[in-house]
Amino acid sequence: MTFLSKFLKPSGTLGSLLVATALVSPLTIPMSATAGPEDNSIVWASHVLPRVLDARIHRRQVEQTVFLQIYDALLDFDSGLNYRPRLAESWEQVDPLTWRFHLREGVQFHNGEPFNAEAAAFSIQQYAELDPPYLYIPNWAPAWPPTAEVEDEYTVVVRTPEPLPNLPRLMMRIGMLPPEATLDPSYADKPVGTGAFKVENWEQGGAIDLAANKDYWDGAPKVDSLKIIAISSAAARVAALQAGEVDFIWEAPLDRLDDLRPDFQIIQLDNPQRNNLIAFNNLAVDSPIADTRVRRALQMTFEGQEIIDGLFEGFASEGLGPVPSAAYGAYNAEGYPGRDFDGARALLEEAGYGEGFDLTLIAQPGSFTNLTSVVEYLQSQM
Template sequence: MPRKFRWLMLLLVFALFAASCGNDDDSGAGGGDEAPAPSGDTDTGSDDGADDGADDGSDDPPAPAPEPVSITIALGSEPTSLDPHLVDDGGERAVNDNVYETLLARTPNGDLIPGLAADMPTRLDDTTWQFTLRDGITFHNGEPFNADSVVASVHRISRLIDEGVTDNDGFFASLSGAEAVDELTVNITTEAPDGVLPSRMYWLKMIPASAEDAADLSDSVIGTGPYQLTDWTRGESVTLAANPDYWDGAPSITDVEYRFVTESGSRFAGLLSGDYDLITNLNPEDVPQAPQAATAQGQEHPVLILDADEGITADRNVRVALNLAVDKEAIANSLFSGFAVIDAGQLLSPSILGHNPNIEAYPYDPEQAAQLIEDAGVAGETITLVGESSGRWLLDAELVQAVAGYWQEAGLDVDLQLPEFGEYLDVLFDRESRADAIFVSSSNDILDADRQLSTYYQAGGIGSSNSNEQLSGLIDEARAEVDADAREALYQEAVQIAYDEAYFVWLINNEDIYGLSERMSWSPRVDSKLLIKEMSAG
């Protein structure tokens, strides 16, 4: 009927065309009876391609479809995988945070809120948490999101951990299982009491129940999120399109392309030329020239993990010397142009439960550093320092090169290695053969101390290089503690031990700095997520 109505109106106004157009019969055979254009179609010049909705009797023309809005984001590194359970990779998260969703979410300021869950979980006993799920949500392939999906997600990540093929041990090792109570109710269990479980469910991406046994989901990227994967051209780009059926309303940006640009200067040049609408890791010295810059004191803590068990760094005095040799104030003020603060001898930001306010950064004392190295009998010996060259983190290669220079001045021969990102991850997560010192920028992804301490501080952690049983026990005890004050005391004791033993060279906590085109509107989040649904573009 709507098409007939429009044709009648046209006949009245344009009688000249009546004979040539003929009668309209709903059969679809005539040229004016084409199927409605799909959402996002840019051809709005014809009335016949406008709204085909029900006739409301109004003489007003139908509202035109919104114009598509596309943006391009330049990342410093390509995802090593698009399987949300396999890798701990910032490039993967930048993409998949928009495709997959989690039971709990966070506000831009970091407050934990319901996500796919309808409410915050209920703790049934020491090891069981019950979640009630939102109704009516579907995955991009049409499968329902329900308790079976949650069970499949928990079972899959647990299996991958048991098989030793995931980098996400530090997030989910405490999980022991999940059980569907009914269609929209699920219980998640842990091996021992785990006060961090709600935060873990802000990080575990939900997959369809049918994907539980998949070995790798990189070629089947299916979530419930506001965007769907449309293309991944390896080595070049990833493209997402808005999910028109998204349960929380279709986002305003209809398409996003991610391009992989390792060199900071090239990203900036692309921003200035209009090729990119958002770039990550904007060089601090380029901030004044950027069309827009957005910053936040994020969770990135560049740090050097020292092998406390073998090699030249097995000597505590050498580890202390490596800390004393680095001028952290110069790094913060010169290399980072003031967009950083000195880390106080720990990986925990002051906002994270367990931060120890009594610890101060090791001072810059190059003379004492050189003396300790001389006294240890290792002056002139080689120390291996591994960083990475892809630009994954802000000024990462430049930072490692600066540290190498300081250590060289303190009397050591530094073997600096800067592999590509994939090879670098293999070195970082190699538990059998640890480098003397390896760089990582540790972000507190779940905004809880357990993430960083269980991964980098605790013996056996995927990024740990010590075997301190007392430290490991404290971290286990804190994880099982649900009383906030008791947890805080345990974590503070743990980070004090690591500081006294100089298991790391702590450096800075740098701000997240983004470059934006003039048409972009967006404020960075405390968790550093790039959520496209929170962005808009003119």
């Protein structure tokens, strides 16, 4: 993702593509950056708006980015992709199945509820008991579900049914929730966290008004408010930025960057942590996709560098394997095979699909930069 802003300063985080590892990434904590000289607020134009603000069910990148303004996790990454304390000041592994987190004292939720071990244990159990289930269970398996118990007022113990050496990393997606407010049936309409901004006004599908949390434990934001609006057209987002109607845009068109550099700050961050990719439905046992030869043939119909150069203006790099290079357990598979139509046809013949078959490709709007162009490219190559 590429961001343009007049005022914001770069901040390190995470972003990526099919056989390419990512462009420029969303900012997780930049909203406390300095605003313009005459206005102590920021208007941020995204390409889409979040469908939910509930920490337990965020999915799309825009939702995750807003999540990071409203909620805190026990820990997260610094700009060097090292763990850093957030609501947990320290942690240790007690045994292969047990982790202990020592919590920050004196933190309050936006509604005044105290953050403590009871709230942390409650939050973890909320994720474990979600229906429909928590989106990121595959990252935990077979160590899902975790259980949490209060050891003392500011110490929580987390246990898993199987060893999980990267549990601290997975806790970054577990936003802390206030027990009393979360159980209110209207919680999803005006969620509450401990983050730098609190929800001031929001209706599902509409613009989001966030107000600075002046009592934020990590220091009050330097802007009073953050408004998030949607402008679906990239050209219209750029026009709004040039007209001074917005301060910050997401998904700036890559072919316009050189034209915009003289007047706007372009925040461009390498993102070794995230891949954008095509995921095959391994549960479709009666589909051609269930045959490994078909999946290999599909891999051989694309040329990663062609996507990078043609659709991303060079703002990406080819992945070395299915797991982002900075992720826990990443394996260097030395990249993906190049295009080989003859080899792909031979594999399809061998698998019994020489005459072809129908394939449904589902793409979620707003998933990553130039999504429509990428999908059209994939269709043309198939």
